[in-house]
Amino acid sequence: MTETAPVRDDAAREAHDLYGLTPDLLRAILEALDREDAIRLEALVVPLHAADIADLLEQIAGPQRGLVIEALRPDIDPDVLAHLDEPLLSDVRERLGMGEFSRLVGALDADDAVEVIGGLDDGLREEVLAAVPAADRRAVQEGLGFPDDSAGRLMRRDVVAAPMFWNVGQTIDHLRSATDLPDEFYAVFAVDPGHKPLGMIGLGAILRSGREVGLGTLVDGEPVTVRADTDQEEVSYLFQQYGPSEVAVVDGAGRLLGAIAFDDMVDVMSEESEEDVLRLGGVAGTDLHDTIARTTRKRFLWLLVNLATAVLASVVIGAFEGAIQQIVALAVLMPIVASMGGNAGTQAMTVAVRALATKDLTRANAARVIVKEIVVGLLNGLLLAVVMGVAAWLWFRDPALGGVIALAMVANLLVAGMSGALIPLALDRFKVDPAVAAGVVLTTVTDVVGFFAFLALGAALLL
Amino acid sequence: MTETAPVRDDAAREAHDLYGLTPDLLRAILEALDREDAIRLEALVVPLHAADIADLLEQIAGPQRGLVIEALRPDIDPDVLAHLDEPLLSDVRERLGMGEFSRLVGALDADDAVEVIGGLDDGLREEVLAAVPAADRRAVQEGLGFPDDSAGRLMRRDVVAAPMFWNVGQTIDHLRSATDLPDEFYAVFAVDPGHKPLGMIGLGAILRSGREVGLGTLVDGEPVTVRADTDQEEVSYLFQQYGPSEVAVVDGAGRLLGAIAFDDMVDVMSEESEEDVLRLGGVAGTDLHDTIARTTRKRFLWLLVNLATAVLASVVIGAFEGAIQQIVALAVLMPIVASMGGNAGTQAMTVAVRALATKDLTRANAARVIVKEIVVGLLNGLLLAVVMGVAAWLWFRDPALGGVIALAMVANLLVAGMSGALIPLALDRFKVDPAVAAGVVLTTVTDVVGFFAFLALGAALLL
Incomplete structure (x- = not known):
């Protein structure tokens, strides 16, 4: 060996x-x-x-x-x-x-x-x-x-709590004699006589202070607190926003039930951000380790929804059969317009979906974000219109065809930018998860608008 | 008011x-x-x-x-x-x-x-x-x-270290008299005389132990350690994998330079998972708050790359102009085959890209994941082939056309499943970020294969 x-x-x-x-x-x-x-x-x-x-x-x-x-x-x-x-x-x-x-x-x-x-x-x-x-x-x-x-599922119940009126010495003596301490803990919760958390004290502050220092002087504001039935997605957001070492979990009356420490949360945090990626990719609720049967079933349903939108786009094409028969170049070029709209829309949508998840997109900036996406879509539409217009002109030796694809490109990218921002915002307003649904709605819009704009302009200007 | x-x-x-x-x-x-x-x-x-x-x-x-x-x-x-x-x-x-x-x-x-x-x-x-x-x-x-x-950029230098031979009492006395302690800290690093970290001791363990307990008995294995030039993505992975409260940062000789605490990392952790979402959506390196000019420029480059692949797909269609002119239904239905391949491939790709990022997809399971994706692609291809084959038959009252789209659907979804797993793995092997590049390579494959399979079969069997 x-x-x-x-x-x-x-x-x-x-x-x-x-x-x-x-x-x-x-x-x-x-x-x-x-x-x-x-x-x-x-x-x-x-x-x-x-x-x-x-x-x-x-x-x-x-x-x-x-x-x-x-x-x-x-x-x-x-x-x-x-x-x-x-x-x-x-x-x-x-x-x-x-x-x-x-x-x-x-x-x-x-x-x-x-x-x-x-x-x-x-x-x-x-x-x-x-x-x-x-x-x-x-x-x-x-x-x-x-x-x-929920937070109740995640929490440790052996939370370390001490009355607010204790001093550092009393707290340390208690910790040394307690037998039910968790393996790892990062903070002591100062509680009132009703066991409601008044403050959280990091262990560093306790270790650094003399025995006579009162816990009350070490408390720095209210602890980050959630109810036991709070969804873990919210808890994860709180850790990312405020970076506490522990979050207090309370019952309906505000009494301390337990605590969630950051190390209980790290997998949840990656799980939650993971979920959005998977939803955007049309594979929500699946996993690398799922069986073939489960994977196929889960994905099939999503593909079936997408098939319906693809058929809808085909119906639009079908309305222009006559034009295509006379100018086959329309059939050759039409997927370009639809596909570029899809790509540009996906860009705007990805930014909007993530910004909604991280609470960076709110009513404070929704209108400005929509306007910005329309302008960006228009500008990129104009740039791509020039590139693709010239390319189509040279390819098919037909300047009018170049003009048609250029116009359709501008129209579709403008709509794509607007839809990419609007659709997630609208879904979120109606409490539908934008990460799941925005992609398929968006593709429907960009396909239908892309095919229609190009074929209708082609039929009107070239026949 | x-x-x-x-x-x-x-x-x-x-x-x-x-x-x-x-x-x-x-x-x-x-x-x-x-x-x-x-x-x-x-x-x-x-x-x-x-x-x-x-x-x-x-x-x-x-x-x-x-x-x-x-x-x-x-x-x-x-x-x-x-x-x-x-x-x-x-x-x-x-x-x-x-x-x-x-x-x-x-x-x-x-x-x-x-x-x-x-x-x-x-x-x-x-x-x-x-x-x-x-x-x-x-x-x-x-x-x-x-x-x-890098880790060096993120770390705090005022790390709390103590010689391994100290006991709890000496450590507490030192902490009470030290003037340069960080606001928040969660662990003490036990170091050797050369200032190399030998172990990390959570503050809970110190507080729970009597003054006479030696730090050596509280150390639980080696600390999680990174070099100062380690990329923050790796550091973020270590926090998610092991959940330490602090990670030791050392120089090339292994001496303790500083530490990164979990609360310095929470934004990095969300930033890093965010990056993958944005890359998959073709908006790498951009931000909701970027100016219109910067957003347009960044996105345009990505759209230009995608335009090249869309044109490539059109060239494939162009090779079948004659067939389309004779059977316009081919033009009507062809986007369905390409689009379903794109959707199915994106599902497989999303899972593979995330699994690579979380180190769940390695050489240990790469072959099995590829085989599974091929089988899932084949099964979903068969299911969708039945649905779409019958739909096309009824729509155009032509069973042969239904057969052609069914066959093309199976072929493209099989290729899509395989490509969705293979492309990210291959890119990763060649050190290209799969989240950035996999989507555009995949779409090229599913578009080209989708249009070619459908149009070639149509030309061969229907003309």
Whole structure:
């Protein structure tokens, strides 16, 4: 095995650079899997961070996954489960067996256990819950009582709170003697006697202050607070906007129920921004790891909607059959006008959809953004009209045809710019997610306007 | 003014909900701006968080921006500048005047000052740097020495480090007496005598432990570490993957230079995921707030590239002029085949581009993802072929035409699925950003294959 030893050393060393699952380490793991070399596999995989092990399990094929799990089985890190998405989690559960799976879930922090159990079918929940230590079980059950993707599902309940009238010394003494502290926490919430959060104090401020300093003097404004039923998208926005280390979660009466720390949020933050990309691409609610059947079904529905709009565009073309028969050049050039409108509209739409998601596009600037997109569409339409007008003239040796495509281009890009801004704004106003629906509405508009403008002008001016 | 008082109360109350700049508060601010009511404006805007004031300034028109800045001027929060993007920052700088602008930058934390000054033209940098307090100036200058978008630009230099052999008591005593601590910090780095980071200790672990506990026993593995020249995209990935509170930044020799805390990263994290959306939409490097001239120029280049691909597709159509002249229905239906291929390919491409960005798509699963996309493309192609084949048959009362579009649909969707996965992977292999280039390459493929398959089959089978 002399030829593989250097790879192993490099791979092991590289694992300490940047992130764990480097291309070289991955190559070494795949080689070990090919040779079913369990000892080497264990040596390569066990030192990895739970998040990297989860990534590995998600990337390899089913049988390979079995080998990795067997190599890990003696000391599998429960946190791996918290990093796995469905449908991989089910697959890993089946490979581990319910007993081992439940034991691992029981070893998770309560908030991670809520996340994992929340993804299970109802029939399995009870069995896994029974493996959760009694001390945590009630917290897990209450967490599961909140809606999917809500702050209540995400929060840790073992929040660190102290009465506002305590001083630093009392707080430190309490923390040293408390037995129910979370593994990681970043702030202490100062609460009133009704357990309502009055302020958040970063641990740095406590550590830097003398024992006699009152918590009240360390509080800097009200804490960022959400209700337990707040959607995680809002919570994610609050973290991005204000960068707090923790957000307080309260019940309807304003009492502190728990807290969400930034490290509970990082995957949610990437999940939420991910969602918009996938929606814009017409693949909402799907995942790289979905089965072929599920992927096909999800995508087919979207394609069917798009087919309807494509047929609508064809109906417009069909209205000009006579003109096309006389001037075939119209058929040759017409997709250019439609396609450039689609591209220009998509540019405007992408900016508008993202700006709506990040709350950068509001009633304060909506009118100006629409006007700007119309002007940009007009200017780019004029530029492209010159380029394409001359090209069509030279191609078909017909200056009038060049003029027709130039005019159609200006018209379609102007409409595209306007629609690219207007459609997302209108959808948002009517509470329809612009990322899902804007693209298909926009393409319908740019196709219909593009084909109609070009063919109608062609029929009017060239026949 | 009785009719506006309730709005004001509601708006002020709502400002304490979730995030500051609520639609109602924004409406109240816009009303105050319309009436140029400086007193009300001040009452509404001053209590806002710096991030919300920055959002407001970005959303309103130039003259309104002047009014808000005048209302804020007596006590403008310097952090507002750290939350502003170009070109707004330049506009605000001009409205404030260089003297006031420099004074505010001087009041920022060094890492924020680096960010703001880094965005200035070289000519202005010296003037603003002179306003930075002497104690910070060297740190700011060194920060500016690192490349744009690098860890060195982002890091705080006032990192909290302690020798590994200290105990909790010594560490707390040091923190209480230190005068150069950052406003917010979340961890202490345990370092060796050469100032190399050996471990990171969360402040929670320090607060929970007795004074006699050694830092060495609290260290939990090596800290997440990057070099100062690491790109912020990698740093952002590390935060999302491992959720550390701080990442250590080291020089080439591994010595601790500074640290990046999660709250320095939240805007970078959203910026980086934003970039991919914008690139996919053909609007890389642009911004809602760009001027019309800049927006038009940036987008025009992208449209020009797309025009070339659209012309290429037209050349394919041009090769079948004869067939179109005889069967105009071909011209009517051909955009459907191309457009459905484009949509299906975009679905596969969106998933692949995102999975590459999140490192979920690697050599471990590339082959399986390609095969899956081919199968999904084939299945959806078959389904849509049936739908569209029957539709075309009924529309043009020609079963053969229905057969032709059905066959072309299967071929194009199969190619689209394969290309949607292959093109991003190939671009990534050749170090081209798939988010920028994959869309235009894909559309070229699906247009050319779509038009060719349909028209060639039509010419062969129908003439």
